Amino acid sequence: MIFKCKNCGGNAVYSPEKKMIVCPFCDSENSYSRKDKETSYGLEVCPECGGTIPVEQYDSAMKCPYCDNSVIFNERVEGQYLPKFVIPFELGKEKTKGLIRDKFKKYTFAPADFLSEVRLDSMQGIYVPFWFYDYMTNAYYSGEGTKVRSWTSGSYRYTETSYYSVVRDMNIPFEKLPADASIKMPDSVMDLMEPYDYSKLTEFKPEYLSGFNAEYYNMPAEEIENRAKKKMEEDASAIVRSTISGYVTLTKSNQNINVLDRKTDYGLMPVWRYVYQYKNQDYPFYVNGETGKIIGTVPLSKGKVWAYSLTLWFLLTVLLASINGILGLL
Ligand SMILES: [Zn+2]
Numbered sequence: 001m002i003f004k005c006k007n008c009g010g011n012a013v014y015s016p017e018k019k020m021i022v023c024p025f026c027d028s029e030n031s032y033s034r035k036d037k038e039t040s041y042g043l044e045v046c047p048e049c050g051g052t053i054p055v056e057q058y059d060s061a062m063k064c065p066y067c068d069n070s071v072i073f074n075e076r077v078e079g080q081y082l083p084k085f086v087i088p089f090e091l092g093k094e095k096t097k098g099l100i101r102d103k104f105k106k107y108t109f110a111p112a113d114f115l116s117e118v119r120l121d122s123m124q125g126i127y128v129p130f131w132f133y134d135y136m137t138n139a140y141y142s143g144e145g146t147k148v149r150s151w152t153s154g155s156y157r158y159t160e161t162s163y164y165s166v167v168r169d170m171n172i173p174f175e176k177l178p179a180d181a182s183i184k185m186p187d188s189v190m191d192l193m194e195p196y197d198y199s200k201l202t203e204f205k206p207e208y209l210s211g212f213n214a215e216y217y218n219m220p221a222e223e224i225e226n227r228a229k230k231k232m233e234e235d236a237s238a239i240v241r242s243t244i245s246g247y248v249t250l251t252k253s254n255q256n257i258n259v260l261d262r263k264t265d266y267g268l269m270p271v272w273r274y275v276y277q278y279k280n281q282d283y284p285f286y287v288n289g290e291t292g293k294i295i296g297t298v299p300l301s302k303g304k305v306w307a308y309s310l311t312l313w314f315l316l317t318v319l320l321a322s323i324n325g326i327l328g329l330l
């Protein structure tokens with residue numbers, strides 16, 4: 001499907017700034033109609049120009065390279081692939097460019113064009129598929145704690161050690177532990193993208209994808225559940241531990257964390273990706289499309305480092321020469 005402006009027929013897209021569908025050609029707001037392709041055509045056929053879009057395995061929305069319309073693939077956002085919710089992009093492209101510029105402008109040794117308009121403009125807004133896991137967990141802990149009391153009476157010093165049986169049996173609910181379901185997105189980076197503000201979760205509508213790229217989940221929820229479960233277990237055990245205090249020593253004898261009930265949901269989260277190419281290597285940057293958090297490493301320009309060292313060397317030589325000169329005068 002594509003969304004078309006009712007006024008001029010242009011491609012209507014979601015605007016993070018205005019939080020609605022707008023037409024970038026005539027500025028019409030919230031005045032659009034949906035155009036679906038003939039069902040007899042294949043997925044990769046553009047509904048507008050009939051061109052063949054180079055769709056990859058998990059793409060659910062992308063631009064047609066021939067007519068530049070933002071195409072959303074119905075088959076990949078409906079039925080089993082229908083996301084339950086989405087966090088729509090809060091940050092538009094211009095604002096995101098500004099955030100990257102602000103963050104990296106002091107990086108003196110970055111290559112000259114790292115923050116150039118042409119390079120930054122290549123960044124893409126992507127809706128990344130995530131699985132969210134809700135758990136009702138039972139955390140059971142048992143162990144032995146000691147408390148020690150000492151006092152002096154006459155010429156004797158007494159020490160009393162008391163032993164306590166420490167037991168905790170708690171039900172702890174967890175809500176929306178996220179794990180990204182995209183092979184292309186590095187797990188470590190996506191984990192750093194958190195936290196998202198879940199108060200912004202919105203019921204999914206394909207309109208939000210217009211103007212952006214999107215993927216549907218690359219794997220079922222069960223396949224990556226261990227990532228969420230590990231977080232849950234770490235948190236549950238920290239919560240239990242935080243309720244135990246006041247003992248001199250604490251020896252754990254038993255700890256179990258059991259899942260009593262679980263639920264999974266599928267959602268899309270907004271990420272801006274800027275891939276900077278330098279000396280045949282990719283330097284990807286990721287910006288949380290809701291909070292503006294940036295993850296990425298700036299390449300070092302050897303030329304700039306050299307130039308800087310040469311300047312230092314030059315200054316030092318001049319300095320030495322002038323000292324010699326001064327000494328010569330004496
Ligand atoms: Zn228009």
Ligand SMILES: [Zn+2]
Binds near residue numbers: 047048049051066067
């Ligand atoms: Zn097209």
